[in-house]
Amino acid sequence: MRIDKFISECGLASRKETALAAKRGLLLVDGVAERDVSRHIDPELQRVTFMGREVLYRKYTYVMLNKPEGYVSATDDKKLPYVTELLPPELRKMELFPVGRLDRDTVGLMILTNDGVTAHTLLSPKRHVSKTYKFECVEPLPQNAEDTFSAGITLADGYECKSAVLVCNPDRLGGYITLTEGKYHQIKRMVASFHNRVSYLERVTFADIPLDTSLARGEWRYLTDVEIGILLSKAK
Ligand code: URA
Numbered sequence: 001m002r003i004d005k006f007i008s009e010c011g012l013a014s015r016k017e018t019a020l021a022a023k024r025g026l027l028l029v030d031g032v033a034e035r036d037v038s039r040h041i042d043p044e045l046q047r048v049t050f051m052g053r054e055v056l057y058r059k060y061t062y063v064m065l066n067k068p069e070g071y072v073s074a075t076d077d078k079k080l081p082y083v084t085e086l087l088p089p090e091l092r093k094m095e096l097f098p099v100g101r102l103d104r105d106t107v108g109l110m111i112l113t114n115d116g117v118t119a120h121t122l123l124s125p126k127r128h129v130s131k132t133y134k135f136e137c138v139e140p141l142p143q144n145a146e147d148t149f150s151a152g153i154t155l156a157d158g159y160e161c162k163s164a165v166l167v168c169n170p171d172r173l174g175g176y177i178t179l180t181e182g183k184y185h186q187i188k189r190m191v192a193s194f195h196n197r198v199s200y201l202e203r204v205t206f207a208d209i210p211l212d213t214s215l216a217r218g219e220w221r222y223l224t225d226v227e228i229g230i231l232l233s234k235a236k
Contacts (some may be wrong), residue, residue, distance in 0.1 A: 043055075086220060127235070131180075155193060209231065
């Protein structure tokens with residue numbers, strides 16, 4: 001693989017930035033400065049240091065996307081815009097897919113990867129991976145709604161939700177809900193059990209990883225090493 005491609009796929013710098021850093025002697029391959037970023041390396045065998053930091057080779061790619069409204073959580077769709085369309089061609093070639101689903105009108109944090117085993121494990125109901133959603137609803141929630149969420153809401157179809165945490169805004173017209181499961185339309189159906197309706201829904205954390213608020217809707221970035229570490233530890 002070309003060195004500039006390797007550095008950009010690790011999320012450290014664009015290919016142009018890599019070329020500039022290499023000119024300044026800040027790119028080392030096996031301890032020797034490499035100024036030709038078109039050179040091919042084997043990241044599994046060679047040690048690359050970029051701007052003073054050793055670059056960890058990863059078999060899989062993990063990205064964070066700030067999902068906009070109107071996109072389906074899919075890798076293809078005949079009629080509707082889908083989330084992987086928001087990724088650049090080099091990432092689309094890597095066949096990333098979303099870890100879990102968000103409704104078409106839900107916005108916010110979506111993690112995409114090509115690490116099928118980790119994604120599958122994180123979504124297993126046994127893992128209790130937490131997800132926090134910011135929401136708004138059309139009517140104020142009752143004063144005891146926090147206790148009902150904590151005790152476990154029974155949905156209209158009889159499904160008994162696991163204990164969830166509700167933190168209401170002072171006007172009770174919204175707030176934050178944290179779940180450790182992910183049933184179809186779960187937040188909307190939980191709020192509907194109070195004869196109410198969700199008017200805005202945004203996922204703000206997944207597996208304790210917060211949405212990077214510097215990403216505009218539709219923008220993405222690679223997960224950092226720390227974030228990948230958190231994700232992999234939850235899937236262990
Ligand atoms: N709950 C919902 O109702 N919709 C989502 O997209 C996510 C959680």
